[in-house]
Amino acid sequence: MSEGDATAERTGALLRRMSGRDPGEDHRAATPLELLFDLTFVVAVAQAAAQLHHALAEGHFGSGLVGYAAVFFAVWWAWMNFTWFASAYDTDDVLYRLLTLVQMAGVLVLAAGVPSAFKNGDFAVVVVGYVIMRVAMLAQWLRAAMEHPEGRSGALRYAAGIALVQAGWIARLWAPGVWAPTTFVVLVVAELAVPAWAEYRGMATRWHPGHIAERYGLFTIIVLGEVILASLSGVQSAVTDHGLSSDVLLIALGGLLLVFMLWWTYFTGGEVRLTTLRTALTWGYGHYLVFAALAALGAGLQAALDASEHHAHLTERAAGLAVAVPVAVTLLLLAALHRVAGTGAVARGGLAAAGALAVLALGFGASELSLGGAVLGMGLAVTATLIANTATLRGGRAALPR
Known part of the structure; x- marks a missing residue:
C-alpha cells in the first residue's frame, strides 16, 4: 500500500485503534484538523492581545500584564498539550475528531471570558473554558492508555496529573482573594510538571x-x-x-x-x-x-x-x-x-x-x-x-x- 493510500485509509475512519505513531515517519505534516484547531486558538490569542491593548492605552500596565500572562498561559498550555499528544497519537477517526471539537469549544468559552478577566478580575468563565479543554485532553489520554499498552504507564500518568490539577483549578474559584496569586503560581507549576513526570517516570510518548x-x-x-x-x-x-x-x-x-x-x-x-x-x-x-x-x-x-x-x-x-x-x-x-x-x-x-x-x-x-x-x-x-x-x-x- 502506498503512503497516500495509507493516509486516505486513516483519515476520517469511524473508529481506529489508538496506537503510537512512528516518530521517524516520513513526510509527517500538520493535518487539516490541526490547522483548524490553531485558528480556533488564535481567537483567544486575539482576545487576550486586544484586552492588553486596552489596558496599555489606559495606562494600566501592571494589571494588564498580569491578566495577559494568566490568560495566555491557559491558551498556550492547552494548545501545546494537544499538539504533542497529536504528534504521538493522531488516529484522526470520528472519536478523535469529536474530542478535538470539544477542545475547540472550550477555547471559545475561554475567549468569551477574557474581557471579564481583565476588567473585573473574574476568571470564572476562563477557568470553565480551560477545564473543558483539559477534560477532553484527559479523555484522549485515557483512550491512549486503553488502546496502546506499550505507552500505558505514561498515558495514565498524564491522565492522573491532568485530573488532579483540573480539580485544583476548580477549587481555586472559591479560594479567598488573598490566596489567588499563590494558588495560581502553584497550579501553573503543577501543570508544567505533569509532562516531565509522565515522560521521565512512565513510557515516553512517541512524538515526531x-x-x-x-x-x-x-x-x-x-x-x-x-x-x-x-x-x-x-x-x-x-x-x-x-x-x-x-x-x-x-x-x-x-x-x-x-x-x-x-x-x-x-x-x-x-x-x-x-x-x-x-x-x-x-x-x-x-x-x-x-x-x-x-x-x-x-x-x-x-x-x-x-x-x-x-x-x-x-x-x-x-x-x-x-x-x-x-x-x-x-x-x-x-x-x-x-x-x-x-x-x-x-x-x-x-x-x-x-x-x-x-x-x-x-x-x-x-x-x-x-x-x-x-x-x-x-x-x-x-x-x-x-x-x-x-x-x-x-x-x-x-x-x-x-
Whole structure:
C-alpha cells in the first residue's frame, strides 16, 4: 500500500485503534484538523492581545500584564498539550475528531471570558473554558492508555496529573482573594510538571520531532498574522479619525518591518533538532514567552498608534517601550532557542543582545525621536541584527577548512 493510500485509509475512519505513531515517519505534516484547531486558538490569542491593548492605552500596565500572562498561559498550555499528544497519537477517526471539537469549544468559552478577566478580575468563565479543554485532553489520554499498552504507564500518568490539577483549578474559584496569586503560581507549576513526570517516570510518548517543529512554526506565523491584523486595525482607526499623519505612516512601516524581520529570524537556520526530552521541553516551554511576546507586539503597536493620535493615557516613551519590550524579549528568546535546538542559526549570542539593547534604547527615546521614528528605528535595528548574524555565519563557514 502506498503512503497516500495509507493516509486516505486513516483519515476520517469511524473508529481506529489508538496506537503510537512512528516518530521517524516520513513526510509527517500538520493535518487539516490541526490547522483548524490553531485558528480556533488564535481567537483567544486575539482576545487576550486586544484586552492588553486596552489596558496599555489606559495606562494600566501592571494589571494588564498580569491578566495577559494568566490568560495566555491557559491558551498556550492547552494548545501545546494537544499538539504533542497529536504528534504521538493522531488516529484522526470520528472519536478523535469529536474530542478535538470539544477542545475547540472550550477555547471559545475561554475567549468569551477574557474581557471579564481583565476588567473585573473574574476568571470564572476562563477557568470553565480551560477545564473543558483539559477534560477532553484527559479523555484522549485515557483512550491512549486503553488502546496502546506499550505507552500505558505514561498515558495514565498524564491522565492522573491532568485530573488532579483540573480539580485544583476548580477549587481555586472559591479560594479567598488573598490566596489567588499563590494558588495560581502553584497550579501553573503543577501543570508544567505533569509532562516531565509522565515522560521521565512512565513510557515516553512517541512524538515526531519534525512534526513538532513544524507545528510551532505554523503557530508562530499565525500569531504574526494577528500582529499585522491588529496593526491594520489601529492604522484604520487613526486614519479615520485624523487622516494619515507622518507618525502613523512610520509606525505602520516600522511595525511591518518588525513582523517580517522577526519572522525571518525565527525561520533562519537549518532543521530544529529535538533530540532529547530536555531539549524538546525547553523548546516547547520557551515558546510560551515567544508567542506571548509576539502577540503583545500587536497590542503595543496599537497602543503606539493611539498615543500618536493622543487617544491613550500613556506617554510616548511608555508607548515606545510597549513596542520595544516584546521585540527585545523575542530577539533574546529566539537566539536562545536556536542554540538549544542546534539549528546553526546563531553566530554569536552577543549580536541578539546588542539588537535587543538597541531596540530598548529606541523605545526609551521615543519622546525625543518621535514615536513613529522610534518604531521605524526598531525595525531597522532588528534588520541590522539579522544581517550581522547572517554575515557572521557565512564568514565563519567560509573560514572553515575544506
